[in-house]
Every structure is written in structure tokens, then in C-alpha cells.
Amino acid sequence: AAAAIAMGTTVGLLIIPIGLIINIIMLLTNTTQTIDVDIWNYWHFAFTGSLVAIVTDNLTYGIIAAIINIIIVFVIADYTAPKAEEVLGMPGVSIPHGFSAAYVPFAIVINWVIDRIPGVNKIDINIEKLQKKFGVFGEPILIGTVLGIVIGALAGYNLKNILTSGVYLGAALVLIPKMASLLMEGLMPISEAAQAFISKRFSNRGKIYIGLDSAVGVGHPITLTVALILVPVAVFLAVILPGNTVLPMADLSCIPYMLVLIVPLVGGNGFRAIITGIIALAGGLYISTDLAAVTTSVAHTVDAATYNGVTQISSICDGANPLTWLIYRAGNLSIVALAVVGVIALALAFLNRQRIIKAAHAEQN
16 A cells, blocks of 8 residues: 555656666665666555655655665665675575665664673574584474464464464475575576676676565565564554554565565574564654555545545554654655655765775786
């Protein structure tokens, strides 16, 4: 629904050519390593731009906000790509996904804090380590089955549905990673060809990544397991957090996408992913509460018939997006504040360029 709202605005109509142009400019200026073929998810940038456009009543400001979002997400995609390659097993792929990328700062800060807490920094829940330690009992299929049975029991299912839940989750933890692996195999020739083309025609270029939807990373066993744990946690937080007015429903299914880049940055540590996810969800609920009024206003503007009589709507994806909220709030404050965020985005792009050139020189030497 959020995507439909975003793509139904004037910013949404313009976002695909704008996104492609920005990507090309950043590639030519060596400020990104990502060739983003994930055109569908440009809607995240359109969502940000649409909120700013409606609150300022200025299409130009909305487009500027969308461009700022694009630049920051491309830089985050480059920054996280090596970790995504290592932990998720996706060589040559980056994830310039507006929702997933927004939670990278959460993961960086929380990971840094946990590293400095004696005892807690030793806790590591890792599927691969469990497999080595417990043998067959650490296999994803058994972990998934047990977890599915526990979740089914806690949900109050009858015995048949409890066992079915266990079978479904056990199968998911085995089949989804294999499906993602097959997709990655198919993408490798494209990635290698792009790398060869860029290396032949341009100097001082680091590795080139193909930008894909974060769906390619949701199949990681830790991502799926933590997401399932966080579903009831999200509902619980929605009920107990003072001041929150959002009750997540259908887009609880978006929680895995929130975790796709968190998991690599915490080194596949399930404990740290859970802690980061809880904090991100708590903050996200307050953000979605704050954005509810403007999200509803955009929905009424785009599709008055569908949303006629609807007083307040919001979402986790993209209504709980901290990057969207930051840019929207800057635009709501003043054009000067939006310009400051724009300068920060350009500074990040410049720093990314320095990193890319340094890495390219290191490879050549």
C-alpha cells in the first residue's frame, strides 16, 4: 500500500528517470560502486519525496528530498556490500534498498555499544556455529521446526496446526536460502561482465556491484529466525510503548527486510540482531506514529476513493523508516534544514569516492 501511494504521486511518476540519472552520475563521478537494477524499489525514494512535497506544497523540494535519499542509500549499499558478500554469500551484489539501508546506522551504533559491554560482547548465536557444535541438531531444518512448534504453541494453535507450523518453518529455513543461492548463481555472469566492462574503460575504479532488492538476503537462516522472533515482539511493543498509536498488521511481514543488512553488520550474530531489531522496531513505531498524519494526507491525495473515511494510516515499510523521517523532518522544518541534509549526503558521497579510489589503488598495487 505504501508503494502504491508513493508511485501514485507526481514524485513517483518522475522517480525512475531521476533515479537512473543519479545512479549514472554517481558512477561517472566514482561516488558509488553500485549499478542499481532494482528499479521497483525506487518507490522508497518516491515515498520520501512525496511526504516532503505535500508538507511543503513544493514539488521541487520533494524531488530534492528524493535525490538526497538516493545518494545516501547508494553510499550505504557500497559500505555494506563487502559484509553482505561475506555473511549472506552474495558475491558482486549490493543492496540499495531504501528500507533495509535505513537501519544500518542502528546496527553500527548498537554493535559498537555491545562490543564494549564485558560478558555481553561474548554472546554469539550463530546458525553455522550451532551446526558445528551440535551436529545434526544444529541444522536449520531442526532449529526451524522446533522454533515453529514453539511459536505455534504460543499462538494457541491446536496440535495439528502446531506441527504444521513446525514443518513450514523448518522447510522455509532450508528452501529459501537454496532458492537465493540459485538466484545468485544466475546473477554472477552479469556481475562479472559489468566488472570487466568498467575495469577496461575506467581507471581508479573499485569493485562494481549489481544493486538488487533486499529480498535476495531474507533467506539467510539468522534473518528468518530473528524476524519470526520479532513478530510477536513488535505487537507487544506496539501495545506497551507510551505514545505509540500504530498497531502493525499486514506489514509485520516486512520485518525480515529490516534485518537484511543488520545481520551482516553484526557478523551473523543472532543475539545482536535481536537486540538491534528490538531497538529499531521501538524507534520505528514512534516514527510511524509521527508520520501517520502526512502518510494519510498523501494517501487521500493519491486515491481519495479508496481512502475516503480513513482517518489515520501508517506502516512499518516505509512509515517506520528513520532515513525517510529524517529527510521529511528536515523538509518540514525549512529549506535550509533540507539543504543541510543535502550537504551531508554530498559529503558522504565524497567520502565514498575517497574510499573507492583508495581500494582501487590497493588492488592495482
